Amino acid sequence: MKIDLTSIPPEGKSLNLRLTPDWWKPDSDEDRIMGIESPFSAGIKIYPAGKKIVLEGFLSTRLLLRCDRCLEPYSWDLSTDFRIYLSMSPFRGEFEVELSEDDLNVDFIDGDFLDPERIIKEQIILNVPMKTLCTTECKGLCPICGCNLNMTRCSCSSRYKTPANVR
Secondary structure, three states: EEEEEHHHOOOOEEEEEOOOOOOOOOOOOOOEEEEOOOOOOEEEEEEOOOOOEEEEEEEEEEEEEEEOOOOOOOEEOOOOOOOEEEEEOOHHHHHHOOHHHHHHHEEEEEEOEOOOHHHHHHHHHHOOOOOOOOOOOOOOOOOOOOOOOOOOOOHHHHOOOOOOOOO
16 A cells, blocks of 8 residues: 555544554564564554654554574564654765755655555564563573573583683
């Protein structure tokens, strides 16, 4: 679905999106966000504000993430509000452009149409923690044999010496 930004009334336009779990497509097999576990709900209000367009909204879902330490999948609830300022891109055809401080809070778009699903995907990615952990006590993988130290104990860990312990 695309939204025509030239036909947004002064009072704004509201959208409620309900996306099924098969909507999410990971960027690669190594993507930390493996999928969406529950139906996804999002609400967006779009309204003009001077020369800019404002998108305010919320999203709520349960994500399937990959733990950065043990690589096991785990569920994580995401519920967040967002506000985005859109402006038509003034940078067409130029390769290097210096942004002003005001430009840092603006998302630039080309054309008169907006894909709300792209905005939603961007907000999901921005709201996932930089380091995704299944638990704060996650022990990770053995650096020698690769076994999950949360599930089993290996004999490698007692023989492994970190560079700080080697003399």
